[in-house]
Amino acid sequence: MDTDVIVVGAGPVGLFLAAELELTGARTIVLERLSNPAGETKARGIGVLAGEMLTRRGLGARIAEAHARGLEDFARDHGSPLGHFAAIHKLDPGLTAEPDRRYTYIWQPELTSVLAAHAAELGVSVHTGHEVTRFESDVDGVTVHAGARRFRAGYLVGCDGGRSSVRKLAGFDFPGTPALLRTVAGRARLDGEVPATGRYDTGTFMHGGGTAVGMVGTGELDAAAPALDGPVTADDMAASVRRVTGADVSITELHDVRVFADRARQASTYRIGRVLLAGDAAHIHSPSGGQGLNLGLMDAANLGWKLAAVVKGERPEALLDTYTTERHPAGEAVLRNTRAQSALLAPGPHVDALREIVAELMDLPEANRYFSELLSAVNLRYDLPYPAEGELTGRHCPDLELVGDDGRASRLSEHTRTGRGLLLLPPPVRDLAALAPGLVDVLPVAKTSRDDAGALLLRPDGVVAWSGSDRETLRRALETWFGKTSPGAM
Ligand SMILES: Cc1cc2nc3c(=O)[nH]c(=O)nc-3n(C[C@H](O)[C@H](O)[C@H](O)COP(=O)(O)OP(=O)(O)OC[C@H]3O[C@@H](n4cnc5c(N)ncnc54)[C@H](O)[C@@H]3O)c2cc1C
The missing domain is CATH 3.50.50.60 (FAD/NAD(P)-binding domain)
Structure with missing residues (x-):
């Protein structure tokens, strides 16, 4: 290898x-x-x-x-x-x-x-x-x-x-599904009467006021419109503005042009x-x-x-x-x-x-x-193969504020750079650390910034794999994601 x-x-x-x-x-x-x-x-x-x-x-x-x-x-x-x-x-x-x-x-x-x-x-x-x-x-x-x-x-x-x-x-x-719309977009300087941003018969003309210009619509799927991977010239772009808005403009500068479609697969x-x-x-x-x-x-x-x-x-x-x-x-x-x-x-x-x-x-x-x-997607929740307790379990954890036993404040993200799992343990459940010797990092905390986030097991991707106080569920969570827990720890 x-x-x-x-x-x-x-x-x-x-x-x-x-x-x-x-x-x-x-x-x-x-x-x-x-x-x-x-x-x-x-x-x-x-x-x-x-x-x-x-x-x-x-x-x-x-x-x-x-x-x-x-x-x-x-x-x-x-x-x-x-x-x-x-x-x-x-x-x-x-x-x-x-x-x-x-x-x-x-x-x-x-x-x-x-x-x-x-x-x-x-x-x-x-x-x-x-x-x-x-x-x-x-x-x-x-x-x-x-x-x-x-x-x-x-x-x-x-x-x-x-x-x-x-x-x-x-x-x-x-x-x-195939494309419903196609967009021609880029950075351009338009000369002539710039049409109003908005919706037209075959599509939408977008022009925020700077140089970004885009045309999105069904009309851009026409054979006359620029092809998905082909080059787009200033004339093509001007034709696209005309096709959508009816306005005649000339394009004096053109950069970063893209043609993309909304195929969804x-x-x-x-x-x-x-x-x-x-x-x-x-x-x-x-x-x-x-x-x-x-x-x-x-x-x-x-x-x-x-x-x-x-x-x-x-x-x-x-x-x-x-x-x-x-x-x-x-x-x-x-x-x-x-x-x-x-x-x-x-x-x-x-x-x-x-x-x-x-x-x-x-x-x-x-x-x-x-x-x-x-x-x-902050509410995306994964189905976990064991009972999930608490609002955050199965979801990606926000960057909580933590207070350590010494009163020092830190962010959760300061403790996750190793890429290992992390078990956050406030005082009442500190003994749960015995379940996971070597499997994950263990972080004793005095408290966190959320009432619903006390004891937590965090996967390396930031997903809360367990929270609460139930020892048996924590054991299942650790064994599902990280490996064998310590048998003597129950
Ligand atoms: C106009 C436009 C605007 C967008 N705006 C946003 C946005 O604001 N926010 C957002 O989240 N997403 C946006 N997206 C989507 C976002 O750009 C893509 O989701 C993102 O690029 C995907 O990253 P990727 O690494 O999966 O693929 P890519 O960025 O496509 O990278 C793939 C890489 O693989 C290489 N490659 C391909 N084939 C081979 C091969 N056979 N061998 C070796 N190398 C190969 C390519 O050269 C390329 O470097 C936008 C997309 C478009 C088109």
């Missing part, structure tokens, strides 16, 4: 997965076809759960640096600092149940650089200019071909984006034997609401420690099945809400009426909160 795991693709998901694998003890190499994979300007933010996950690995300050700038860019390009559902900009994070859990704005190239540096610090080697074209899987491992080179590993993970070669070569199913399983998928390789959907990275980075967080535990022989291979069981529903939820957003972005008077009603609903604080939480 050259390594324990080969990750294909040095996008954000591949880099973060590789870092998680190394951190939790699996040797990992990344194969990337491009020589500079950090160039893509697609995403402008990463969502609540992914932001908290990166903070748990000590990257909080680095992503926070980007946030203020990113939010400013967002507000300028969208004409509003508020989040949106189907371009209805009304989502106010202050109305959610946990208002301090916020979206982090960071442009994808900057994020990719942060993650590349993080992975390198942990010892991940990234082989750029290595396109994977073929692999063979057998009972002991996987042999991967990239150009003239061959690499051998125990497992292969495709993080190679929406058109994933790994997914196709391994024969994963990828069912879903998801692999039925994320694992076939020794081959797994994560990120866009496992699911594609429209970028509405900026959820792709939240989903993909949390796939990586879920898979990394589990795969490392299996590779090290600490846990049975069956642990890997919980990756699909937990993450497939998370993906399904995003496909559902992005399909709904596409329906609301489609042109036509019936949709206009529906948008008005949805916009009115968003004025109700409860509904506003509903839409925010739908997009942030």
Whole structure:
């Protein structure tokens, strides 16, 4: 074996997965076809759960640096600092149940650089200019071909984006729905009479006031519109503005143009034997609401420690099945809400009426909160194979404030950089530490910032695997995720 795991693709998901694998003890190499994979300007933010996950690995300050700038860019390009559902900009994070859990704005190239540096610090080697074209899987491992080179590993993970070669070569199913809309978007200077932002007969024209310009609609699916992967010239962009709005403009500057569609597809399983998928390789959907990275980075967080535990022989291979069981529903939820957003972005008077009603609903604080939480996935709860006590169990834990026995205050994320499980024990249940010698880190605390978060068992991906005081359930939780507990401890 050259390594324990080969990750294909040095996008954000591949880099973060590789870092998680190394951190939790699996040797990992990344194969990337491009020589500079950090160039893509697609995403402008990463969502609540992914932001908290990166903070748990000590990257909080680095992503926070980007946030203020990113939010400013967002507000300028969208004409509003508020989040949106189907371009209805009304989502106010202050109305959610946990208002301090916020979206982090960071442009994808900057994020990719942060993650590349993080992975390198942990010892991940990234082989750029290595396109994977073929692999063979057998009972002991996987042999991967990239150009003239061959690499051998125990497992292969495709993080190679929406058109994933790994997914196709391994024969994963990828069912879903075709495009309803197509978007042509970029940074452009428009000369002439700039049409009003808004909805037209075949689509929506978006122009926040800066240089960001976008046309989304059914008309952009016409044969005359720019093709998905083809080049887009200034004339194409001007024709697109004309097609949607009827206005004649000329384009004097054009950068970062993209044409994308809202096809929504998801692999039925994320694992076939020794081959797994994560990120866009496992699911594609429209970028509405900026959820792709939240989903993909949390796939990586879920898979990394589990795969490392299996590779090290600490846990049975069956642990890997919980990756699909937990993450497939998370993906399904995003496909559902992005399909709904596409329906609301489609042109036509019936949709206009529906948008008005949805916009009115968003004025109700409860509904506003509903839409925010739908997009942030903070309420995502995994089914655990034992009784779950407490509001947080099965969910990703927020970055709690803790007070130690010595009165010192800290954040939960200051104690999670090892990538190990963490057992948080307030005074009445300190003796429970005896169940887990060596299995997880143990942190005695005097109290936490939430009344419903006292004693907690946190998985490496930040999921609360147990809370409360029930010893037998804690034993089951520890044995499900980490291994044999101490028999003498009951
Ligand atoms: C216009 C647009 C705006 C978006 N905005 C947002 C947003 O604001 N927030 C958000 O969360 N998401 C957003 N998304 C989605 C987000 O960009 C993706 O979800 C994200 O890029 C997925 O990351 P990934 O690492 O899974 O895949 P990718 O970023 O696609 O990375 C895959 C990598 O694999 C490499 N690769 C591919 N094939 C091979 C091969 N055979 N061998 C070796 N390497 C290979 C590629 O070169 C690439 O580097 C947006 C998407 C678009 C198109």
